[in-house]
Amino acid sequence: MKNICKLSLKMLKRNKLLNIYIIIQMAIVFAMTIFMVSSLTSRYHYYLPFKKFIESDGYFCNLTSATTVLGKYVQCSSDISEAVYGAEESNVQASYRVNLSNIHEDNMYALFSYSYDEEIYNNWIPDMQEGNWLSDIKNSGSEEIPVVVYDTTHSMKLGDVLEKQSIDYIEDDQGNGKNEVKKIKLRIDGILSDDAEIVHYNELEYGDCRDIFSTVKDITEREGYETLYLFRSQDIHSADIFCMSSGIAFINTNCNISDELKNENQTIIIGITEDFMELKDFQKNSQKYITDEIKKIMPIFLCILLLTIIITISVNAITTYKEVTNYALYYICGLTWKMAMLISLIHAAFQTLLALFTAVISMLVCYFINIFSNTVLEFHPLQILVCLAMIIMNMIFAFIMPYIIIRNSTPREILTSN
Amino acid sequence: MIKLSDIRKIYNKGKSNEFEALKEVSLTINDGEMTAVIGKSGAGKSTLLHILACIDSYEDGEYYIDDMLVKNLSEKKLAEIRNSKIGMVMQDYALVDDFSCIENVLLPLDFAKNKKANKTELAMNALKSVGMDGMAKKPVNKLSGGQKQRVAIARAVVNEPSIILADEPTGALDSKTSAEIMGLFHKLNENGKTIIIVTHDMEIANQCGRIIEIFDGKIKF
Ligand SMILES: Nc1ncnc2c1ncn2[C@@H]1O[C@H](COP(=O)(O)OP(=O)(O)OP(=O)(O)O)[C@@H](O)[C@H]1O
Numbered sequence: 193m194k195n196i197c198k199l200s201l202k203m204l205k206r207n208k209l210l211n212i213y214i215i216i217q218m219a220i221v222f223a224m225t226i227f228m229v230s231s232l233t234s235r236y237h238y239y240l241p242f243k244k245f246i247e248s249d250g251y252f253c254n255l256t257s258a259t260t261v262l263g264k265y266v267q268c269s270s271d272i273s274e275a276v277y278g279a280e281e282s283n284v285q286a287s288y289r290v291n292l293s294n295i296h297e298d299n300m301y302a303l304f305s306y307s308y309d310e311e312i313y314n315n316w317i318p319d320m321q322e323g324n325w326l327s328d329i330k331n332s333g334s335e336e337i338p339v340v341v342y343d344t345t346h347s348m349k350l351g352d353v354l355e356k357q358s359i360d361y362i363e364d365d366q367g368n369g370k371n372e373v374k375k376i377k378l379r380i381d382g383i384l385s386d387d388a389e390i391v392h393y394n395e396l397e398y399g400d401c402r403d404i405f406s407t408v409k410d411i412t413e414r415e416g417y418e419t420l421y422l423f424r425s426q427d428i429h430s431a432d433i434f435c436m437s438s439g440i441a442f443i444n445t446n447c448n449i450s451d452e453l454k455n456e457n458q459t460i461i462i463g464i465t466e467d468f469m470e471l472k473d474f475q476k477n478s479q480k481y482i483t484d485e486i487k488k489i490m491p492i493f494l495c496i497l498l499l500t501i502i503i504t505i506s507v508n509a510i511t512t513y514k515e516v517t518n519y520a521l522y523y524i525c526g527l528t529w530k531m532a533m534l535i536s537l538i539h540a541a542f543q544t545l546l547a548l549f550t551a552v553i554s555m556l557v558c559y560f561i562n563i564f565s566n567t568v569l570e571f572h573p574l575q576i577l578v579c580l581a582m583i584i585m586n587m588i589f590a591f592i593m594p595y596i597i598i599r600n601s602t603p604r605e606i607l608t609s610n
Numbered sequence: 611m612i613k614l615s616d617i618r619k620i621y622n623k624g625k626s627n628e629f630e631a632l633k634e635v636s637l638t639i640n641d642g643e644m645t646a647v648i649g650k651s652g653a654g655k656s657t658l659l660h661i662l663a664c665i666d667s668y669e670d671g672e673y674y675i676d677d678m679l680v681k682n683l684s685e686k687k688l689a690e691i692r693n694s695k696i697g698m699v700m701q702d703y704a705l706v707d708d709f710s711c712i713e714n715v716l717l718p719l720d721f722a723k724n725k726k727a728n729k730t731e732l733a734m735n736a737l738k739s740v741g742m743d744g745m746a747k748k749p750v751n752k753l754s755g756g757q758k759q760r761v762a763i764a765r766a767v768v769n770e771p772s773i774i775l776a777d778e779p780t781g782a783l784d785s786k787t788s789a790e791i792m793g794l795f796h797k798l799n800e801n802g803k804t805i806i807i808v809t810h811d812m813e814i815a816n817q818c819g820r821i822i823e824i825f826d827g828k829i830k831f
């Protein structure tokens with residue numbers, strides 16, 4: 193066995209130029225496949241994070257800040273679930289506008305700040321420039337509220353503590369209202385990158401999963417803010433800061449409720465917002481968007497698949513034709529054909545591994561020097577699976593190609609025909 | 611002992627260019643014999659030698675090596691016989707071109723069923739016996755014809771086979787080099803090896819203890 197490996201390695205060294213050419217060719221095919229699979233899976237990019245919600249019964253809503261349910265502002269998910277039939281607190285996930293302003297400023301919502309319910313920030317992790325996203329923040333138990341910011345001025349630093357205030361309007365027994373100012377300390381735990389996409393409602397533009405997201409750059413530009421502050425709902429609640437539902441809300445209802453209750457729910461939702469969609473339709477649209485996208489790239493994908501197969505076959509045919517005389521010589525010296533096929537197999541294994549290595553290294557290099565910044569490149573288990581399938585296909589051909597070529601001839605015929 | 615009975619070899623059987631290269635060849639060669647096989651071009655000499663070397667098939671008849679019926683042997687056992695019982699020297703040397711001399715000679719040792727520890731030493735000894743030990747590291751594509759033939763002989767003998775088959779080993783060599791190569795075969799024969807040499811050179815044939823002539827695929831008596 194050791195000797196077989198030795199001969200395979202010698203074979204790799206022998207046709208250096210051809211092997212380098214083949215390895216580069218295979219590396220390119222690997223890279224193409226990885227890109228292709230990336231662009232296939234990336235179509236699910238906006239769908240998978242909230243799959244659980246999208247595929248359930250209920251509503252996808254945009255709530256405005258002034259939304260009231262049962263006569264009060266929506267401050268947490270239970271405020272909605274209490275009003276909707278067949279919805280529990282955990283089935284409603286929303287985002288909220290947080291009441292924060294700079295010190296000595298008396299505009300209540302002066303700061304562009306939002307908080308997310310747990311399942312929203314856990315299921316979507318945006319691109320961070322540095323620090324942690326909300327889902328990775330460790331509760332330090334300190335007074336400072338962890339915040340993730342997007343700062344167009346690039347002047348904020350990780351770990352900075354910001355002093356802000358929250359203004360509450362309270363009425364006393366006589367009905368005299370007054371503002372109560374509360375000082376708040378925020379600790380910057382993460383800074384979003386410029387092209388980060390976050391869960392943020394814009395408008396029902398497509399009516400599918402793309403509507404869930406917007407890039408921070410667009411949002412701040414559109415709304416005219418310098419800085420965006422993002423919080424976890426629970427931190428806002430425990431600090432007793434006022435907030436109001438604003439933006440996206442997934443309201444999942446139990447699918448077993450009667451049609452009557454469903455209709456009632458619809459009326460309730462209409463009462464809350466006019467900007468909503470039934471999740472059933474939302475899901476259908478999303479699925480259609482994904483299949484349409486996939487259909488668009490399918491022809492390229494099939495071509496690459498075909499190309500891969502053809503390249504695999506031709507590479508192995510060339511290698512085998514080049515080596516078959518040597519196999520015959522080994523045969524004369526006492527090797528079985530089976531072992532010759534094994535040499536071919538091991539040689540192909542070395543070749544493929546080198547090619548895969550080359551592909552991954554060059555892709556990582558490109559990735560780090562940012563050539564592909566606008567290209568989708570994701571590493572999924574699916575890519576590994578597809579690469580594995582390619583490797584196995586190559587090995588199978590490497591094993592049977594000598595068999596196909598040798599099958600009908602004796603070693604002396606091979607030797608004399610060359 | 612080698613024994614052939616009624617061996618028939620048909621090339622391209624069943625096709626329009628079917629050709630019967632050997633017609634009922636029967637032959638016995640005893641251990642330690644030095645035999646020349648002569649005949650016109652196309653008579654079937656190489657065909658016969660390749661069958662003897664277990665690297666070609668045949669349609670009919672029986673071939674025994676040391677009382678083993680070759681037909682019944684497994685692929686693995688046949689490989690073992692090619693490796694340890696038979697040393698083959700081909701007309702065009704049949705060396706791995708970009709291997710060095712020693713790498714070529716090491717091949718049969720690498721494929722041997724019983725691995726020997728001192729492979730390099732054995733290979734060097736074989737090269738020494740043909741006077742090529744000085745060029746062990748040289749790639750064979752940088753050698754002359756005579757030198758290549760020596761390396762081919764070294765490779766054929768390195769596993770100490772009892773039978774050595776040579777197809778026109780001097781065909782491409784000048785007379786001085788031919789004489790040296792024949793000297794090597796004589797020495798091997800003196801050491802008890804069975805030697806079968808295919809040649810069209812009567813001078814070479816006459817140096818062998820026995821001459822077999824093939825004519826039109828048959829042995830001529
Ligand atoms: N693969 C083949 N297909 C068809 N015919 C073949 C094949 N190999 C050899 N022959 C024919 O079989 C006959 C015997 O061939 P062989 O090579 O044994 O002759 P030879 O005696 O060795 O001749 P030479 O002295 O020229 O080497 C020849 O007529 C040749 O044309």
Ligand SMILES: [Mg+2]
Pocket residue numbers: 655656657
């Ligand atoms: Mg011949």
